Amino acid sequence: MTYMTFQNRQWLHDTSEVQDMPHGMLSKMEGAFLFYLCRDVYLGAGEIIDAGAFLGASAFCMAKGLERNDRITHKSGRLHSYDLFRVWQEEGESVEYMSDQLKKHFGISVADDESTFHVFFRNLGEYSRHIRIYPGDITQTKWSGRPIEILFNDVSKTLPIWRHVLRQFFPSLMPGISLVIQQDYHHPLLPWIHVVQEYLSPFFEVAESHVQDSAVFRLVERIPDRVLERISNYDFTLKDEIGMLDTAIKRLGDDSGHVALAKAVLLGRSRRYDEAKEILDAIKGLLPTTKDTKLNFSLFLASKAVTREEALHSALPAGFDERRYLEAHSDVAKAVQSGVFDSGYHHWLISGKYEGRSMGKSD
Numbered sequence: 001m002t003y004m005t006f007q008n009r010q011w012l013h014d015t016s017e018v019q020d021m022p023h024g025m026l027s028k029m030e031g032a033f034l035f036y037l038c039r040d041v042y043l044g045a046g047e048i049i050d051a052g053a054f055l056g057a058s059a060f061c062m063a064k065g066l067e068r069n070d071r072i073t074h075k076s077g078r079l080h081s082y083d084l085f086r087v088w089q090e091e092g093e094s095v096e097y098m099s100d101q102l103k104k105h106f107g108i109s110v111a112d113d114e115s116t117f118h119v120f121f122r123n124l125g126e127y128s129r130h131i132r133i134y135p136g137d138i139t140q141t142k143w144s145g146r147p148i149e150i151l152f153n154d155v156s157k158t159l160p161i162w163r164h165v166l167r168q169f170f171p172s173l174m175p176g177i178s179l180v181i182q183q184d185y186h187h188p189l190l191p192w193i194h195v196v197q198e199y200l201s202p203f204f205e206v207a208e209s210h211v212q213d214s215a216v217f218r219l220v221e222r223i224p225d226r227v228l229e230r231i232s233n234y235d236f237t238l239k240d241e242i243g244m245l246d247t248a249i250k251r252l253g254d255d256s257g258h259v260a261l262a263k264a265v266l267l268g269r270s271r272r273y274d275e276a277k278e279i280l281d282a283i284k285g286l287l288p289t290t291k292d293t294k295l296n297f298s299l300f301l302a303s304k305a306v307t308r309e310e311a312l313h314s315a316l317p318a319g320f321d322e323r324r325y326l327e328a329h330s331d332v333a334k335a336v337q338s339g340v341f342d343s344g345y346h347h348w349l350i351s352g353k354y355e356g357r358s359m360g361k362s363d
């Protein structure tokens with residue numbers, strides 16, 4: 001099978017094909033990349049996963065590319081879009097905050113847990129025939145096991161979701177063919193993505209290091225079962241995580257700012273505030289000379305996350321570990337995810353300590 005490489009990198013200078021893409025969280029350049037990928041590169045050897053569809057921007061660009069792909073005859077249902085299609089929660093943010101953001105930036109009101117499905121359908125129009133849609137919590141879905149050729153990951157906003165993506169989709173990737181697009185790679189709040197992607201570096205090559213926020217990886221070697229098992233369980237200590245992030249930072253060199261900020265966020269979440277702040281200061285010092293226009297915003301997000309962690313943990317009893325508390329009590333993790341509690345600590349204060357629940361154990 002011949003694999004078309006990214007030689008001319010058309011998305012860098014021509015976004016005309018996606019001028020009609022719906023408003024969403026992707027830049028035109030990323031949209032153009034997805035379009036060209038599905039039109040010029042996609043072989044049809046496996047399925048296309050759109051994990052985190054939102055209002056349909058990524059799905060639209062990929063479906064439009066698929067529509068224009070003359071080599072593929074069987075197109076119906078090859079693109080699989082997953083989303084809650086309602087307000088979601090991100091690590092450390094409340095449902096109310098997310099609701100406000102959606103109203104402010106997209107003009108959609110989902111305060112009452114209303115569905116956004118109709119917007120997705122409207123935006124996809126004629127292209128929806130190429131798409132199978134999986135509404136609801138992705139962690140409750142099970143992949144068929146069919147081979148996956150393109151995995152677009154824009155959903156792994158929490159560690160349990162990332163674990164699910166790893167467990168369900170990664171075993172179906174095809175060596176020599178499959179591409180994984182990590183839309184949150186140049187972004188500071190989801191360090192678990194960098195940790196695992198770095199751990200998997202013996203099996204992947206970097207196909208494109210930077211398509212704006214995204215980084216693109218091609219699977220070149222079969223991932224052994226024991227490695228798949230380890231990533232599915234996210235079986236990494238804090239020391240392992242820091243080690244992976246340091247390797248990624250070294251590998252990325254001048255382009256490592258967002259990953260360094262991800263490390264600061266991880267350290268902040270692990271109560272190592274001084275080390276986190278050292279990184280934040282170092283990145284601040286780079287701002288006057290960097291060409292990376294998004295680094296400033298990443299710094300803002302990472303600083304906010306570290307400050308919030310410090311404020312939260314200053315009130316915490318010794319021995320309480322937010323992440324491990326949520327890992328130990330999956331019912332609490334679910335309740336936090338659905339917005340019943342702001343955090344594991346919130347649950348522990350109101351209920352957990354009276355129930356005699358373990359507080360989690362610090363590394």
Ligand SMILES: C[S@@+](CC[C@H](N)C(=O)[O-])C[C@H]1O[C@@H](n2cnc3c(N)ncnc32)[C@H](O)[C@@H]1O
Nearest residue numbers: 024025052053054057058083084088137138154
């Ligand atoms: C950054 S947005 C995706 C943006 C989209 N790819 C685009 O092109 O505009 C992340 C999406 O992840 C979805 N999401 C978050 N948690 C989820 C979950 N547990 N199950 C399914 N989708 C989830 C959200 O609903 C949200 O639409």
